């Protein structure tokens with residue numbers, strides 16, 4: 750079970766399409782949206798962390814809550830518990846969906862440039878190996894809707910974080926950078942799939958911080974192991990299901 754929430758044009762921060770813990774409005778309203786998301790996807794409950802553009806990753810287990818829970822400060826969540834819907838929020842940053850083909854565990858990460866450069870993807874892969882004994886070769890990864898390489902111009906300090914020598918601002922493709930890191934870490938290249946959707950330039954309307962600034966809401970990307978199944982995903986990535 751994987752997806753990202755839809756956004757109608759004009760639905761900005763504070764709207765029903767905003768899942769941001771800081772932008773979405775009153776905490777009870779935001780919590781209600783997460784409860785609805787869990788129930789609409791047939792999951793027992795959802796968990797989301799307070800994102801800080803870091804590399805810390807938490808584990809959610811079957812006792813993490815009911816309805817919806819904010820489980821701490823982190824930019825990623827892993828679980829092996831069925832029925833727990835992991836969620837991360839994004840509005841240009843990359844939601845990174847990581848699934849064990851054997852159906853044993855999943856990870857969902859929020860990767861902006863800081864997290865990507867800081868190694869959140871590699872950290873997620875290490876955690877899955879340490880905690881669940883699942884190796885990079887067992888995984889499939891989907892790099893979800895986020896700002897594209899043409900729309901994302903960044904300064905030299907960001908480029909340096911990716912070991913790029915630059916005299917001035919240049920464009921950066923975060924999904925390409927993350928895909929390279931995944932393959933270098935041992936995930937088979939044919940199982941690292943990149944969304945073609947850009948939060949800023951389309952083809953579908955999504956929340957974009959670059960496009961809307963402080964008015965931007967946040968999508969919830971979500972991923973969960975469906976209760977009562979032990980289904981593995983299609984290795985080619987065709988098992989990904991959006992919207």
Ligand SMILES: [Zn+2]
Nearest residue numbers: 897900947950
């Ligand atoms: Zn774009």
